[in-house]
Amino acid sequence: MTKSKALQTALIHSDYRPPEGFGALPTAIHHASTVLFKDVASMRARNWQEKSGYTYGLHGTPTTFTLEARLAEIEGGTHCLLAPSGLAAIAMVDFGLLKSGDDVLVPDNVYNPNRELARWLEQDFGVSARFYDPMVGAGIRDLIRPNTRLVWTEAPGSVSMEVPDIPAICRAVQERRAAGQAIRVALDNTWSAGIAFRAFEHGVDIVMQALTKYQSGGSDVLMGAVIVRDRELLRPIEMAHMRMGFGVSADDTYLVLRGLPTMKLRFDAHDTGARRVAAWLRQRPEISTVLHPAFEDCPGHAHWKRDFTGAGGLFSVVFDARFAEAQTDRFIERLRLFKIGFSWGGANSLCVPYRIQAMRRHWQGAGQLVRFNIGLEDPDDLIADIEQALAGLAEPA
Template structure:
């Protein structure tokens, strides 16, 4: 067939030779997916993920990342979302409908709390908040219309570690599945599916990427029926991710465990030093005895990562602790964590936790700097209090 120049540009006869191998996975971009014939197109089902139908439902790049993440968590199914919050929304919207009840721990990631309030206000889904340390006691609080129990371990900002095994047993006894935001441990410090959780949500923005440059989330499960419900929400919400971003996350995975362990060691060193400071009333690090739920951390976790909080002595005002944060030089002021650079963030906890009666809380993300330098930075900043 003779082709004009423009047609030749669009329809080249060249096919690259097979047999290329390299450690990095290939980046397959594409919205339109080509089918060899009509029969193949009509026999392909997007939910099965054994073929390709449209870029939104995945390319070889995103399928590969999903498989690797599921393996890290000990799961079977994985769905990617554009952010950690998108993954939370995808799971909750996939599991609930109008008239259902959602049970959220009072110490959950605040955007998750706000999502629950929004669903209650505008969509007829009740969202109730429970004491994260309730353990098996939540059985008495689960209602006939409760369709999902949400958990987070440890709790966002205030770091309580719940008794996940007791919560899962109580919820399952009522026929209710349990989901967890397992971002803090990256699936390395806690194998949540092994302690009874049904659905794991991760913010891949953190340790999996490690570069402070990617937004992505994932939902992982072993249950085919639960995965199908989440997959329908994924499709209906149009939650596609860029194969380029998926590549960046995969590029971070080989070093994730080593980085996680380095964050853990650095954070414990900094937290231990802070325990000896008179300015600090309490160190909220799950590996330390004074952290609520420490015994459950000891039982269920194998590592801690770099994130923990401290509570200042009540004698210090918010103005003083803000001055402390502003005086830090190596710790940069910013949300998120899991990257190489250390971060700090002060919180007005009373605004998100009605029961909070302690002093001002400051959260640290210990990065990959020398812990001695980070300690020196904190020490000089404490001098401005």
């Protein structure tokens, strides 16, 4: 500019440019809605679907591109899209791959918001949604219809903890795809965080993750991700991502990036603590069943032993049928270290009751189900807390 700027203009347009060469370990936080182009030709040549450049904040900045690349590498995929939550990531898959007249198969033990989304698709969008026994394995072959386009899986179920035979389900779907049917398998791999189960190596086409859990580790971020290996499969999902306006905060992205270096260490610590607490609970007369995939009496344990390398901090227990809901609720409220709250993967231990008989068509048996998230506290302190809470089970209300 040839003349000095007015103060108001100077507040917006500065002549200062920082020197090149700054380096630091953390990924820089790039806040942007508007992305600047050096000239009109550059603007017109840029394609938001190609990650070789930037077009608009909604489609990514260096901060979000970095997280996407790292998540894809951790999971063993090649392409990743971020979403504002795990549920948003599920919706992105559904709306990317399903249209009116299509059919989707959903396991009966699925994350409940996924179930509600499937029902909404059926009610308002003309997509038939059917719920199957999560332990069906190769029997999924008999449930696939000519218009089935998507098979959701979850390993294990986030409440009832059944571990499905993912490779058998994938083989059945691959047979239909080889015969010309456009059908894919999507997996909610949040429980293992991409650490304990290598989904793509077992035949899964699409991996969904709730980064809210272990990737963040701080119980302070909502975010999700969809990861694939097939570029052509990515295209309809990224179109849904764009059309639904799914963007994520640069600050939240940074928090997830900050959590990744310690994720494996934290996951292993959660796993160690959870197995110790679960083993102690197995010896208690108040508990009829411990639903922990690493234990042989958990449905699908053989699949876990064959396919998984760890278990994290989440498991459930079923109380003896002699205890009513009011008693198990009182047990939860007597806990001091365990807090009442959903989610998992953070440092704090959590405990939540579920009315499982009303949630699962294939559930058998009585007794109140309670889910534990074992945090990073000392397991002996957590056991002592549970013990003092169990002591009040028999007390009158």
